[in-house]
Amino acid sequence: MIEGSFVSEASHSFSFSRRAWLLGIGQSAVGVALAARMGWLAVAQNKHFTQLSESNRVNLTLVPPRRGWIVDRNGVPIANNRTSFRVDIIPDRLEDREQVLATLARLLTLTPEQIARIGIDLDNAAGFQPVQIADKLNWEQFAAVNVHLPELPGVAPSQTFARHYPAGAAVAHLTGYVGAPTADQYKATHEALLVVPGFKLGKDGLEKTLEPALRGTPGAKRNEVTARGKLIASLATRPGTPGGNQRLTIDVGLQEYAARRLGTNSGSAVVMDCQTGEILSLVSMPAYDPNSFSDGISHLEWNMLSQDDHVPLMNKVTQGLYPPGSTVKPMHALALLEAGVQPSDGVVCTGSIRVGTGTFHCHAKHGHGHVDMKRAIAQSCDIYFFEMARRLGYDRFAPIVRQMGLEQKFDLPLAGQRFGTVPDSAWKMRHYKQRWTVADSINASIGQGYVLANPLQLAVMAARIASGRAIQPRLLAGNVGQPPLLPFDPAHLDIIRAGMDAVVNGGGTGGAARLAIPGVRLAAKTGTAQVRRITMAERAHGVLKNGALPFKLRDHALFVCFAPADNPRYAASVVLEHGGHTVRALDTPGVGRDIMTYLLDRDRALASLAALEPEWGGDITTRMAAQAAAYKAAQAPTAAAEATKTDAVVPTDSSAVENATDAANSQAAALQARGPGGNSVAEDGTTEQDE
């Protein structure tokens, strides 16, 4: 560091010049580097940064498309979009908050809780993000706000669309409902539309399965905004494409009628065109109101629905599985004919039959005497079918039963369908590693035991018997080809149809279903599915009437029918959970008769319903409101439970439905598990009278 050499002024000057020159070179190099860097950013990377600058500047807001309608076979809307009026506040434009809120509270009759909520939202609001004041306003309220708008700076009234189901609960299980997408749905697709406020998608039923067709494509609103979100200018707006309308085979008038006619029952009704397979009504009652689900349901309502023993959250048509009971007898008779049994071949019914160590009883305690096939159907004689099943074995029945639609899967746009069981020896070996017994055949012969079917399959069965064609149920309107004929002797089918005609019109068990329309006859078959075991001791003292039993232990009541009997056009099934044939007006023959009457003579059907409904506590809406009020009174809920919306979803595919159905059928299954000696009774026919 220390250098001894003499450094002159001249040499220092030279050193300075050299170093200053170096410094200048360095500075110039930095200058060139900076210019080059700028050139790289502004020219080479210009496209990239222009894009970033644009995405900064332009705020793209998706506009949810108008959802397509669901309409019935005649074009009547089942699900449409109702204009919904709402009022928001833009916090940044609000001048006198207290005065504006006071005016709004007066115009919209806001509660103190609502005002408190708005106050909290306004305190937390970020500038230009609107704060909702109220939605679902009526026109008068909306107009009042608009009239006072000059004195309400910052208040923004707007119109949106809300999904609307004019028929309410009557179509709940058919259409499902719409709701806000879940966080999981967004995570799965990362579709921008899913996080647009106010966007709703199908959550259940047809709304869910037809979602792609109903949704449409969103429009986009391009706004120039500042970094803080202030709107500078509206740029071009790209319009969206509304979703397409979907036409169903449903007759919404019939659908509503059937829902009302089921009354206070927990049950289902399916009506089909038995020539084409078009489903005219598909009703499961009670149901939730899809309108209130679309708006977001309160905890209170959700709890009420999920605790109801009438399972309003389950679509019983496709998810409910029941022992079909005696409704399978016409089909079994067809199997007998196909197996070579003559219609005149008779059995003597004494009221019971001993097979091995067990005794099997007929529903007629003292027996039917001599019964041939037609009488066996008309009187629903159990012994006839016990004896025939004992002779032939159920393996001869099962293939025919499957051809008639049981255990079959149908290609319908409904989620969570369950398809039941048609047992045979191979099935039992597969599932229980046990040999098929004669008792199994006897139980199955009257639609009990292992046999399970859903109400839709029973309707298909009735339709196939009625038309002799392999009809497939369909829900979406479209070109209908005539389905192929079933491979059965038409003469055999005629015998079966005559038997079903006799059920109603020939002194059979379904006399109550006789149509009041001159010249038109209904053919039907009644059924009862027992859900409890009747002990020998009880039988000795007289079997308990269903009316004396708790709801859950009452028998299921079933009914299949078609009309007109001589030239079938419509087929239907009615299944009442724990209906128990207790009240005539609410029993299956009457329900089936009136639903069919609606198709043939609408005014007569409506008149008879008008006489009945007041006894049940009014129409569906009135009864649901009364039930909700009673529940609310019983629960004494907190205000929060009432106000807070839950994002609850009807458990279509969840185990909850499985549990509900399994609970409903568990007793029936338990009966069978006890093996031979079980006293199966198909107690059939006329309605018990309440004493």
Add this chain to the structure above:
Amino acid sequence: MRGRLGFVPEPVAQLPWRVIMMVLAIGCFGLVVLYSAAGGSVRPWAWSQGIRFFAFLTASIMLSRVPERIWKAGALPAYGLLVLALVAVELLGKISGGSQRWLDLGLIRLQPSELMKPAIILALARFYDILPIAETRRWSGIWPAAALIGVPAALVMLQPDLGTAIMIGAGGVVIMFLAGVPLRLFVAGVLAVAVAAPLALRFALHDYQRNRILIFLDPESDPLGTGYHISQSKIAIGSGGLLGKGFLHGTQSQLDYLPERQTDFVFATMAEEWGLVGGVLLILFFFLVIRWAMGVAGRAQGRFARLTAAGLATTIFFYVAINLAMVMGMAPVVGIPLPLVSFGGSAQMTVLLSLGILMSIDRQNRRTPGW
């Protein structure tokens, strides 16, 4: 040659008009940019900036009449006063419980660290002027200079103001370099910095300073936090393209996406609307001013004048280079404004004061006056 404009008084004719014009051009362009940054309004920035600019420029021209010996005589006392002021600022900051950078003198708020940038140049130039030339390459020519640099740099670092500390240190080191301190010391110094920098990053810097450096190294790691400044600045410059989006049409600045658009990031505001052409022109004007200043150093007689001129030129250079590197994402955000363009009085005053000293040196060392 000068005599053509006979009616112009001799002192006015003798002014270095070329550099004054270039400074005027930069300053006026700055006012135009500030006018646009305010959304097409002289308020709140362009008007007050303009008044200050012309006031300081006038003062600067007047300073050019001050004889060199006054600068020489005042260099070390001014340095000493500023060091005391820095200590006072530090103590006031301690008392008021926060960081403080300025002294409130009633009439003006004095920011001693800002004035220290030219003062360190003058002080070191004076030191090497006093030092016998033979001593320059010896230990006695090095440690006092290092001390002169280290004390104010450390005090400014404590404020904390990394950018100014770097400028004071760099300005001082450049004087040492020009004064003839052996080259190998600088090589060793560079190596030392290379070793020390990671350690300083780890232990010596404040959290926010460390963050700025880490985010500079990876701006995308924090696009909405500290990295937001750099990202938005690059977007503004990059989207400006060759010719810019046009006066008053920069969306990044007009719609508030660019932070600090009138101060540290004013170059991005300008570049967005004037494009590469505006940017290169501005860089060129600064380059010409700095080259003129280096030319003054080259022509100057005597060590003090030479070192002072070259040092002040380098100070202006550091302002421009660090600011531009920062807004273009080549350096961490250290809070150095773009002189004559950024809104704010301190840097404007420093740079115009430096120009005044440069013109003063120029005037007294010129064989041919004027242009």
